Amino acid sequence: MAAKDRAERRLAAILAADVVGYSRLIEADEAATLALIKSLRREVIDPLLAEHHGRIVKLMGDGALVEFASVVDAVACAVAVQRAVAGRQAAVPAERRIVFRIGVNLGDVVVEGEDLLGDGVNVAARLEQLCEPGGVLVSGTAYDHLQGRLGLPLTFAGEQRVKNIARPIRTYRVELDGKAARRRSWWQGRRAAAALAALLVLAAAAAGGWWWGRAGGDAGAQGRASIAVLPFENLGGDAATGRLADGLTEDTITDLARFRDLDVIARNSTAAYKGKPVDVREVGRALGVRYVLEGSIQRQGARVRVTAQLIDAPTGTHVWSERWDRPTQDVFAVQSELAEAVAAKIGGYTGLIVAADRDLAKRKRPQDLNAYDLYLLGIEAKHRETKESVEEAIRLLKQSLAIDPNFARAWTGLSWSYQVLGGFVDETPELRQAAKDAAQQAVDLDPMDAEAHAALASALGREGNLVRTGAELGKALDLNPNSADILTFYADWASSFGQAERGAAAAEQAIRLNPNMPNWALSSYRYAFFMVGRYEDALRMLDRKPRDNYRRSDYVFRAAALGALGRVEEAHAAVAEALTRFPNLTVEGFAGAPEWSAAERQRLTDTMRRAGFPACAKQETLKIMPGLERLPECASS
Known part of the structure; x- marks a missing residue:
């Protein structure tokens, strides 16, 4: 191929940003919103881009794409923008503030004149869509090149599968407050109780036979997943790293023991393997387990590196492996976070072990x-x-x-x-x-x-x-x-008993624990976000769900969210689609159901009305739902 026909490529750091709830802000007050955005760009954003050597590739109504030669400059600029934009708007009412999401990726781009194309740009755009409002989310390639140069903690946010990108993308959240994320973000007071509960589980199992044995047991136990966690290897050799390795081993065993799909071997049965070379297949035979988890930990200055791998013991084949690099400002937070990440990845019925067992059952x-x-x-x-x-x-x-x-x-x-x-x-x-x-x-x-x-x-x-x-x-x-599953179930109901904000927080934590969220979980997350007025986030969850998997409530919440955002034509189209599939859908028939609290019922009634659903329940609905909460205009009918 002639040189003139080859695409020009280069490595670049790409920053993608957009305004959260842009359509809502424009609909509420177009002139004021545009004036505020222009002011922020002129007085805050453009000077920061110049300071960090950023080049604007393109501007959209609600966002921008910016190129940097240095990933450190790109992330430092993103942090400075988020802080300065928030500080500049302290006197602006919360509902009128401009809030950005920012994603940063380091990757190969294709140059076409002043424009940039390719995976490097696409990944940055996807990260921006996944980022929390007011935050900065960076890719694994960007994280690898930062190497402590940012001066702020970065928390692993999971491997994300994104549209039109075949490979999973490692993601890291920049902690703008300078504090490393701790493990129990909103249920912290529960850990001691949960640890006691785990011990009670094991005690009750031994006494009552609930815990299925590895050597036989009832019919339900046949083929049941079992796992041994070998002591994490201390590659550094020092006592402090050894204590961290022991704590990580113990935390991982405790967390996995809470998943009832698994038989988890007690730590005293695996302690004999500490510091010794092992044949995993022999360990599996000796302990009577199907899976073995092994790993290592190494400290280098102010950072710690942990590796873990899950192995199918009978064959010795690797089912999964992962590596984490973390700062060690708080070793206990690191220990807890990593144990949680391992347990979430392989435990539960959305985890790797159940998936591997399911594949065997299919054969x-x-x-x-x-x-x-x-x-x-x-x-x-x-x-x-x-x-x-x-x-x-x-x-x-x-x-x-x-x-x-x-x-x-x-x-x-x-x-x-x-x-x-x-x-x-x-x-x-x-x-x-x-x-x-x-x-x-x-x-x-x-x-x-x-x-x-x-x-x-x-x-x-x-x-x-x-x-x-x-x-x-x-x-x-x-x-x-x-458990990402249990957090998801909680998020699906929290608003009903007056804990809407906790429900949204639980949804966020579940997504962090299981970034490749299953379709069934998306409906729970859209509910949690909808009930705190985060309609854009609710729609984002629904957009990730295939239409073939939509239930009745998905159709309703989609139309209601569009109605709440003032996207009238889209809302009317969504209502028509819902009524085509569920002709009996009405505001009263859905929002009046007994599972809704008064606050939820009011939010649903208001948004469904704005979307254009018919108001009064049909006689068929009233017959099967005699306890329906009637609307004033329908009560006499």
Whole structure:
């Protein structure tokens, strides 16, 4: 290829920024919004770009793309902009302030005149979309080149899968307040209780037989996942690093023990392997486990590097590996954060171990499937989130329970499946009762299962018993406060019992723990954000969910969020789409359901009216929902 035909490329640091809620601000007061943006650009942003040698590539109405030769300059400029913009607007009412999201990436770009194209630009734009309002989110490549030069902590925010980028993107959040993120952001007081609960789980298991044995046990135990956490290796050799390694090992075991899908070997059974070369396959045979987690820790000056890898013991193959680099200003925060990250990645029914077990179940002949295999396949079918797949999940979970009627996890899965099915059909009292009965059976069989309590909480909430919903979710969080799944379930109901802000915080924490969020979780997050008035964030969650997986509530919340933002034409189109699929949808029929609190009902009523939904419930709805909260104009009809 001739040189003139080859695209010009270069390595560049790209900063992408946009204004949060731009459409809402413009709709409320176009002239004032544009004047404020121009003022901020002239007096704050342009001088900072010049100071840090940034070149504006393009400007959009609500954002900008800027090129830097140095990633340190790019991130330092992003931080300076966020601080200066916030400081300049101290006297501006909160609802009128200009707030930016900023993403920074270091990558290869294609040069076309004054414009830049390619993955380097695309990743920066995606990071900006994922960034929290007022924050700065940087890619792994940018983080690797910063190497402590920024002077601010950066917290790992997970591997993100983004649109049109095949590979997952490592992301890091710049802590603008200068403080490293601590582990328990909003449920901190629960850790001691949760640790005690984990010990009680093990004690109860030994006494009562709830904890399935590795050498046999009931039918439900066949094929059940089991794991041993080997002592993390101290590569530095010093005593301080050794203490950090021991603490990380212990924290990881404690966190994994809270996931009821796993049998976790006690630490005293693995302590003998400390400091010794091991054959993982031999460890698996000796301890009777399917998976082995091993790792190492090394300190270099003011930083610590931790590696972890999950290994399939019978074959010795690697299932997953990860590396973390962190500053060591607070070694206990580092220890807790990393243990939480490992547990969240591999534990729970959205984790790697269950996924690996599910793949094995798929390779079995139908006649060889046991209760655990059928449970895994049923949960996978439920997660596909179509009416047909949920009906398949109910069939598979019933088959699992026919083999082992005491399999608590299958009862939990059955309850969730009934509840999800209610989102695709007109939910009847019989369907709600079946969901509640299945969840109650799960709790009765295994009172220490956090997810069983969460399923019961949701089922109780659907019939309007919000006091017990809050109590059951409190139990679930006590038992497993760092499960992305449990945090998601809490986020889905927190507003109903007056904890809307905590619900949004739980959603954010769940997303950090599991950035590759499953489709079913997106509806919970959009609810949590909607109920605190973060309509743009609610729509962002819905935009990530395939239309084939939309339930009735997804259609409603999409239209209502658009209505709240004043996007009238889009809201009317969303209402028409919802009514095509659910002809009986009305403001009264949806917002008047017993699961909503008074505050939620008012927010839904207002936004659904603005979107253009018909007001009064139809007679068919009134027959199956006799406790409906009537609207004044509909009560006499």
